[in-house]
Every structure is written in structure tokens, then in C-alpha cells.
Amino acid sequence: MSAPRPQHAALLQFEVKDDSLYIGGIPLARLAQRVGQTPFYVYERRAMTERVALLRKHLPTDVHLHYAMKANPMPAVVQHMAGLVDGIDVASGGELHVALDTGMDPARISFAGPGKSDAELSCAIAAGIVLNLESEGEMERAALIGQRLGIQPQVAVRVNPDFELKSSGMKMGGGPKQFGVDAERVPQMLRRIAELELDFHGFHIFSGSQNLKAAAIQEAHEKTLALAIRLAQDAPRAPRIVNIGGGFGIPYFPGEERLDLEAVGANLRRLLEEARPQLGQAQIVIELGRYLVGEAGAYVCRVVDRKESRGQVYLVADGGLHHHLSASGNFGQVIRKNYPVVIGTRVAGGPRETASVVGPLCTPLDLLADQMELGQAQAGDLVVLLQSGAYGRTASPAAFLSHPTAVEVLV
Numbered sequence: 044m045s046a047p048r049p050q051h052a053a054l055l056q057f058e059v060k061d062d063s064l065y066i067g068g069i070p071l072a073r074l075a076q077r078v079g080q081t082p083f084y085v086y087e088r089r090a091m092t093e094r095v096a097l098l099r100k101h102l103p104t105d106v107h108l109h110y111a112m113k114a115n116p117m118p119a120v121v122q123h124m125a126g127l128v129d130g131i132d133v134a135s136g137g138e139l140h141v142a143l144d145t146g147m148d149p150a151r152i153s154f155a156g157p158g159k160s161d162a163e164l165s166c167a168i169a170a171g172i173v174l175n176l177e178s179e180g181e182m183e184r185a186a187l188i189g190q191r192l193g194i195q196p197q198v199a200v201r202v203n204p205d206f207e208l209k210s211s212g213m214k215m216g217g218g219p220k221q222f223g224v225d226a227e228r229v230p231q232m233l234r235r236i237a238e239l240e241l242d243f244h245g246f247h248i249f250s251g252s253q254n255l256k257a258a259a260i261q262e263a264h265e266k267t268l269a270l271a272i273r274l275a276q277d278a279p280r281a282p283r284i285v286n287i288g289g290g291f292g293i294p295y296f297p298g299e300e301r302l303d304l305e306a307v308g309a310n311l312r313r314l315l316e317e318a319r320p321q322l323g324q325a326q327i328v329i330e331l332g333r334y335l336v337g338e339a340g341a342y343v344c345r346v347v348d349r350k351e352s353r354g355q356v357y358l359v360a361d362g363g364l365h366h367h368l369s370a371s372g373n374f375g376q377v378i379r380k381n382y383p384v385v386i387g388t389r390v391a392g393g394p395r396e397t398a399s400v401v402g403p404l405c406t407p408l409d410l411l412a413d414q415m416e417l418g419q420a421q422a423g424d425l426v427v428l429l430q431s432g433a434y435g436r437t438a439s440p441a442a443f444l445s446h447p448t449a450v451e452v453l454v
């Protein structure tokens with residue numbers, strides 16, 4: 044008889060033996076003993092390494108891969124990624140320091156994000172990383188700070204494109220946006236860059252996030268390259284970098300299909316062959332966060348209490364939305380859906396039941412699993428939320444209700 048398959052088999056990135064999850068080759072219960080506390084986040088090196096290898100296999104070989112570290116800024120994770128990818132994208136001065144500590148060549152670190160302070164600009168210019176300018180005002184401030192420091196800032200222009208990435212979880216381009224400079228104003232900005240003491244590197248065009256549709260990404264790649272070629276005509280020099288964004292999504296919910304990476308890669312290869320004569324030597328960059336680390340991580344908490352209310356089973360855990368806002372459905376989701384959840388030592392076998400997993404916070408929002416089919420669990424059992432390697436711990440309101448924070452381990 045074959046072993047029972049968990050409900051989330053398609054989303055289970057980790058090994059299962061004797062109905063227990065193994066992460067980094069360690070049985071979950073043993074891992075929890077090793078960590079010494081719940082709740083914790085665990086990230087697996089192997090899964091990240093394999094994910095980068097998969098991208099290398101399908102994307103054109105001359106495309107550079109950057110890690111957008113806001114998805115998971117744990118220094119050990121960023122260090123591991125630094126050994127696998129071609130560059131790191133940061134979005135704050137704090138992230139910049141972590142990225143520099145990895146030893147990554149500063150020329151391969153870029154800094155995007157609105158509202159960069161003078162202090163952040165100053166550190167970035169001194170470090171020699173590439174600033175993705177988010178506005179004309181930021182351009183002027185960067186030039187002044189560069190003058191004051193006696194260092195020429197390395198800059199690219201973040202463009203708010205005149206199109207959207209269709210069917211995206213989060214749209215970050217097209218229409219009015221706080222990100223980047225509207226495409227139609229970029230030519231004028233490029234003329235100003237030529238007048239200022241700024242070293243122009245190229246363009247950053249990021250249109251959206253969490254996209255599972257190859258056709259939408261293919262369309263965005265085509266429009267992005269066309270836009271870069273058009274804008275390059277007004278640039279003070281030929282662009283050395285064209286960052287075409289990312290937005291590759293991962294499946295979280297039942298019915299979601301994996302992104303067809305092969306199709307995206309093949310289409311991009313064709314587009315780049317066509318565009319090469321006009322793009323010259325420009326390095327094409329794809330920047331990804333979630334796609335690189337999201338599936339490599341899990342959030343683990345422990346059942347503290349098991350109770351019933353009017354016929355429904357509640358597993359009350361020591362973890363909740365204060366560590367994992369996204370799994371509670373409150374991180375930009377319109378409709379709450381269950382993340383893939385398993386009982387760590389009863390992944391697919393044993394008696395099953397329908398139960399809800401809630402956290403210790405005094406709010407009905409603190410819901411990690413709403414009436415899911417799970418292995419029957421008691422106090423002391425480990426609850427595991429899969430697909431939790433991105434936008435987990437650092438995207439959650441840890442101070443809310445003053446519970447202890449979650450620790451993180453990389454295995």
C-alpha cells in the first residue's frame with residue numbers, strides 16, 4: 044500500500060518519512076528540540092539552491108539573476124543567496140548593510156524604494172552601489188550628496204511603465220504610482236542626469252509581483268524591453284543595465300498552478316535575440332524575491348490548547364498573525380484563503396479531522412487555518428505552515444500583543 048498523500052502534496056517542498064516532515068534532512072520534532080523554542084521559521088538551503096538551478100536552466104544564460112532581499116532578509120539566507128545569484132536588490136539602508144556584509148561586489152547591488160533618506164543615499168553612494176532613482180527630487184539630492192562626498196553616484200532610473208503586469212498579486216507599475224518616474228517624464232530626466240555629476244547605468248522597470256501566468260509575464264517582458272529601447276535613445280550613454288523586474292509567483296492556494304518557467308524563459312530568449320542589436324551590451328537583470336525563497340521556508344508553532352466550540356475544533360497555537368501576517372490573510376489579500384498547513388508529525392496518515400488553527404492573540408483575525416482537513420492533533424503537536432520563506436517574519440507586526448518573537452534558522 045502506498046503512503047497516504049497529504050492534501051497539499053503538490054506544495055510540499057520537503058521530504059516526508061514515517062508521516063513526519065523532514066526539513067534540511069532533520070525530522071521536524073528533532074529540529075524543534077534543536078531550535079529550543081516554538082514558534083520558529085526554518086529555511087532550507089537545498090530548496091533555495093535547487094530553485095536557482097531551475098532558473099538557470101530555463102532562463103537565457105546571459106540574463107543576470109538578482110535576489111530582492113526584502114522577501115527574506117535573514118543575514119544567513121542573504122549570505123547563502125549571495126553565493127548563488129549575480130546580484131542583490133535592497134530597499135533600505137538596513138538591507139544595504141546586510142547585502143554589503145555578504146561580500147557581494149557593490150556594483151552588483153542596487154537600491155530601489157521610494158523615500159530614501161539623505162543618510163541612506165549617502166551610505167549607498169559611499170558604498171558604490173547602484174541607486175535606482177525613484178524621482179527627480181531624489182536625483183537632485185543624490186547629485187548634491189555625491190558632490191559633498193566627492194564621489195560620483197552610480198544611478199539607474201526606475202521607470203513607472205505605461206503598462207501594467209496583468210493578473211498580478213500586487214501591481215507596482217502602470218497608472219499613477221509612488222514607485223519610479225512616469226515613462227513619459229524619463230527623457231527629460233535623462234537630459235538632467237547628463238548635466239549632473241551622475242554615472243548613468245540604465246533602467247529599472249518593475250511592474251508587479253506574485254504572478255503565476257506565463258502569458259502575462261511574457262507580455263510584460265516584451266513591453267518592458269520595447270520601453271527600455273525607446274528610453275535609451277535619450278540616455279546620456281548606452282545603458283549598461285536593463286533590469287526588467289521579476290514578479291514570478293509561487294502557488295499558495297488550492298487550484299493555483301505553478302508558473303510555466305520554461306515558456307517564460309523560451310519567450311525571453313526570443314525577445315532578447317530580437318532586441319540585442321538595439322540593446323547593445325546592456326546586461327539584462329531579473330530580480331526575484333518570493334520565487335527564490337518562498338517555497339524554501341516553513342513557520343512552525345505548537346498546539347497549546349485544543350478546544351471545541353459548537354461543534355468546531357480549534358487548535359490554539361503559540362504562533363499567529365504577529366509572526367505570520369500573510370498566512371492570516373491580512374497582508375494585502377482581498378479574500379482570506381488557507382495557506383498549506385500540516386501537522387508536522389501527522390502529515391498525511393492517521394486519523395484526520397476538520398479543524399481551525401488559531402493563535403494566542405485576542406482578535407478573530409488571528410486565524411492560521413480555517414476549517415482545514417488536518418491530522419488529529421493534541422496539545423504539544425507541531426503545526427507547520429508551508430510556503431512561508433518569503434514575507435513572513437519581517438512582514439508581520441511582531442509587537443502586537445507583546446508575545447515573544449519567532450526565531451529563524453537556516454538548515
Ligand SMILES: *Cc1c(COP(=O)(O)O)cnc(C)c1O
Binds near residue numbers: 249291331
Ligand atoms: C518587492 C520587490 C521585489 C520582489 O518581489 P517578489 O514578488 O518577492 O519577487 C522586486 N523588486 C522590487 C522593486 C520590489 O519592490
